[in-house]
Amino acid sequence: MSKVDELIKELCPEGVAPKTISSICNVSRGRVMSKDYLRENAGDYPVYSSQTANNGVFGRIKTHDYDGEYLTWTTDGANAGSIFHRTGKFSITNVCGLLKVSTPTVNAKYLSYILGTLAKKYVSSGMGNPKLMSNVMSAIKAPIPPIEVQKEIVNILDKFTQLEAELEAELEAELEARRKQYEYYRNQLLTFDDEGGVRWTTLQEVAMLKNGSDWKKLESGDIPVYGTGGVMATVNKFAYDKPTVLIPRKGSITNIFYLEEPFWNVDTIYYTQIDETKIIPKFFYYYMKTIDLMKLDMGSGRPSLTQAILNKIHVPVPSITEQNRVVTILDKFDSLVNSISEGLPAEISARRKQYEYYRSKLLTFQEAGA
Numbered sequence: 001m002s003k004v005d006e007l008i009k010e011l012c013p014e015g016v017a018p019k020t021i022s023s024i025c026n027v028s029r030g031r032v033m034s035k036d037y038l039r040e041n042a043g044d045y046p047v048y049s050s051q052t053a054n055n056g057v058f059g060r061i062k063t064h065d066y067d068g069e070y071l072t073w074t075t076d077g078a079n080a081g082s083i084f085h086r087t088g089k090f091s092i093t094n095v096c097g098l099l100k101v102s103t104p105t106v107n108a109k110y111l112s113y114i115l116g117t118l119a120k121k122y123v124s125s126g127m128g129n130p131k132l133m134s135n136v137m138s139a140i141k142a143p144i145p146p147i148e149v150q151k152e153i154v155n156i157l158d159k160f161t162q163l164e165a166e167l168e169a170e171l172e173a174e175l176e177a178r179r180k181q182y183e184y185y186r187n188q189l190l191t192f193d194d195e196g197g198v199r200w201t202t203l204q205e206v207a208m209l210k211n212g213s214d215w216k217k218l219e220s221g222d223i224p225v226y227g228t229g230g231v232m233a234t235v236n237k238f239a240y241d242k243p244t245v246l247i248p249r250k251g252s253i254t255n256i257f258y259l260e261e262p263f264w265n266v267d268t269i270y271y272t273q274i275d276e277t278k279i280i281p282k283f284f285y286y287y288m289k290t291i292d293l294m295k296l297d298m299g300s301g302r303p304s305l306t307q308a309i310l311n312k313i314h315v316p317v318p319s320i321t322e323q324n325r326v327v328t329i330l331d332k333f334d335s336l337v338n339s340i341s342e343g344l345p346a347e348i349s350a351r352r353k354q355y356e357y358y359r360s361k362l363l364t365f366q367e368a369g370a
Contacts, residue, residue, distance in 0.1 A: 003152055004149060004152050004153060004156065007146070007148055008145065008149055008365070011145070011146040011148060011149060012145050012146055012149065012368075015365065015366040015367050015368035016143040016144065016145045016365040016367065016368055017143075017367070017368040018141035018142060018143050018144070018367065019141065019142060019144045020138065020139055020140065021099065021115075021137055021138050021139070021140050021141075021142065022138035022139070024101060024102060024103050024105075024106045024111075024144065025071075025099040025100060025101055025106075025111075026099070026100040026102050027097065027098070027134050028098045028100075028134070029075070029092075029094060029096070029097055029098065029134060030048075030065075030091065030092030030093045030094050030095070030096040030097075030098065031065070031091075031092075031093065031094055032093065032094045033058075033059075033061075033091070033094075035059070037061075038058070038059035038060075038061060041061040041062055041063065042059075042062065043062025043063065044060055044062070045060060045061055045062065045063065045064040045089050046059075046090045047059045047060065047061055047090070047091045047092065047093060048072055048084070048090060048091070048093070048096055049092070049093040049095055050074045050075070050076055050079060050093070050095040050096065052074070052079045052082050055084070056074075056082075056096075058093060061091065064089035064090055064091055065090070065091040065092070066086075066089070066092075067088070067089045068087070068088075068100075069086070069087050070086045070087075070098055070100050070108070071083060071085055071086065071101075071108060071111060071112050072086055072092055072096050072097065072098055072099070073096070073097045073099070073115070073119060073132060073137065074095065074096065074097075074132070075097050075131060075132055075134070076095045076129060076130070076131055077129065077130060078130060080123045080130040080131055080132045081119040081120040081122065081123040081130075081132045082120075083115045083116045083119055084112070085112035097132070097137055099111070099137075104147075105144070105146075105147055106144055106147075107147060107154055109154045110150035110151070110153055110154050111142065113153070113157055113359065113363060114142045114143065115140070115142065116359075117359065117360060117363055118140060118142060119132060119137070119140065122136050122137070122140055124136070143363075143365045143367070145365060153362050153363070156362060157359060157362060160355065160358060161355070164351060164352075164355045167351060168348060168351060168352070171347060171348050172348065175345065175348070178336065178337045179338075182333050182337045185329075185330075185333065186286060186289070186330055186333070187290055189326050189329060189330065190287050190290050190316070190326065192316045198316050198317065198318045199316070199317045199318075200314055200315070200317070201278075201314070201317055202311060202313065202314060202315065203310055203311050203312070203313040203315050204311035204312075205275075205278070205315075206274065206275050206278045206279045206284065206317065207245070207272040207273065207274045207279070207284060208272065209247070209271075209272055209307050209310060209311065210239075210240070210270060210271050210273060211249075211267060211270060212226075212239065212249075212264075212265035212266045212267045212268065212269055212270065213266070213267055214266065214267070215233060215264050218235035218237055218264070219235065219236045220235065220236065221235050221236030221237070222234055222236075223235050223237060223238045223262055223263060223264055224263050224264070225264045225265070226257060226259075226263055226264070226266070226269060227266045227269060228249075228250070228251040228252040228253070228255050229251075229252055230255070230257070232266070235264055237264060238262035238263055238264055239263065239265055240262070240263065240273075241261070241263075242260075242273075242274075243258075243259070243260045243274065243281035244259050244273070244274065245257070245259075245271075245272045245274070245284055245285045245288055246258075246259065246265060246269050246271050246272075247269065247270045247293075247305070247310060248268065248269050248270075248293075248303075248305060249268050249269055249270055249304065250268045250302055250303065250304050250305075251268050251302060251303060252303070253293050253294065253297060253304070253305050254293055254294060256288050256289055256293075258281070258282060258285040270307070278317055279315070279317055279323065280320065280323045280324065280327060282331070283323040283324075283326060283327050284315070286326065286327065286330050287315060287316065293305060296309050296310070296313075
């Protein structure tokens with residue numbers, strides 16, 4: 001029996017009663033701070049906002065609104081319901097909520113762990129903008145065992161989190177090294193000189209660029225709609241259903257996709273009708289990944305690629321046998337480096353799921369009276 005089990009058996013054998021957040025915390029929100037305000041008041045104290053990258057830091061200013069131990073949560077946007085444990089001097093914007101524990105019977109770090117498993121369930125996605133407002137947060141019920149149990153859970157999860165972070169950092173570093181190695185070998189395999197007997201041609205000779213179109217009037221279905229950022233919706237019709245390479249027209253012009261299943265594409269990204277008697281679609285995809293498309297940008301503000309510019313890209317056309325050889329090698333390497341079902345990405349995902357499972361087990365209690 002673990003120490004947590006022993007403490008639960010001793011201190012709360014009949015179960016744990018849930019408490020509303022409003023009964024154990026003071027609940028409030030941040031204030032509006034524009035980027036201009038941040039620039040004009042630049043300093044050392046962090047300002048947290050709705051993002052989760054960089055620990056939620058939106059900027060730094062020379063003053064602070066809070067000093068101590070708090071929890072913040074993201075109230076709006078894609079990351080709504082994300083929970084952070086904060087200490088020290090800081091400020092928050094209006095898309096951040098603030099919790100200050102108001103009773104000595106609750107450990108703030110424990111509350112951050114338990115809300116990390118609960119808050120996302122209460123996010124509303126109405127009108128397309130996910131939200132977790134203060135009134136909803138206030139009404140969430142969380143199991144609050146005796147303080148001794150909370151502290152022991154925090155002790156265990158802190159150590160487990162540290163070990164998990166260290167292991168994940170090692171795996172991420174190894175993954176990055178493999179990606180660089182992969183890019184090196186890909187570039188080597190796809191570099192041809194004039195003396196190698198490889199014919200060179202232009203993109204327009206092997207692939208026809210086709211414009212995308214609006215999808216919003218189509219009915220919902222299972223056909224993915226691609227924009228420059230990837231899949232953005234699913235519909236009931238397709239624009240094309242043969243192997244193709246999607247090449248951005250505007251926006252994130254470095255994002256190239258290879259597809260073999262039916263899809264719809266919007267007007268910010270081209271699809272290609274590829275002459276498979278000349279070039280294998282997957283070979284064409286791998287070669288296009290070596291091109292620095294930013295150097296071809298014609299946009300005055302938003303990155304943009306025109307058909308006229310893309311059509312002039314020089315493309316090597318080795319024998320079909322050689323193309324197949326290159327594709328086979330790069331497919332294997334790509335799976336090891338990028339596949340979510342194989343290689344290091346799969347191991348990183350498994351570690352995260354293992355941590356989430358263990359955390360969930362520690363934070364699951366028999367409810368008092370149940």
